[in-house]
Amino acid sequence: MMNISFENLEKIDTILDKLNALEQKISSEKRWLNVSETAHYLGYSKDHIHKLKNEHFLQGVHYHKKAGRVLFDKIELDKWVTTSLSKVDTKEIINNVLKGVL
Template identity: 65%
Template sequence: MSSINFENLNKIPEIINKLNTLESKVSGSKRWLNVNETAHYLGYSKDYIHKLKSSSFILGKHYHKKSGKLLFDKLELDNWVTFSSDTKDAIDIVNEVLKDLL
């Protein structure tokens, strides 16, 4: 680890400014996204988000309905993107469970 010398003291305001910028970006990150924000975040159209809501997303996990609005959980969307290639769609899972029960 290098020591701080007097020649670099003039860089302290720049470092503080960068830390403040990073802090505001981290604290300003939203967890709950509406349909438009979800479409933008995932890079899909709004129509495709509604299709995913019907076929792949699970109510109460990936999204919630509050006062007539759909709110998508950004953390669960990240998990879905990361792991969706290794898992089946929610409807396929439900259909298999129901088939086994009947």
């Protein structure tokens, strides 16, 4: 059986408050970002975001065109940022770029 001290019991309310605050923040956070928001989120210019998209460095799973707007999935952007460049399929990117040129 675990011994829980009175001091630790007092900390439970603080922990619950922090968990509730985190839960509220997560539920109110925006998942889909437009180009300006994506640029701000990643620290790039809007032109650079368009370039990454057009040169197929941001694969289609990271963004969707909806009603004439390009929307980026924040969760997929986070995955893209944390994926090392060695995991990028260079041949696929080159083929996609060539398809756009030819």
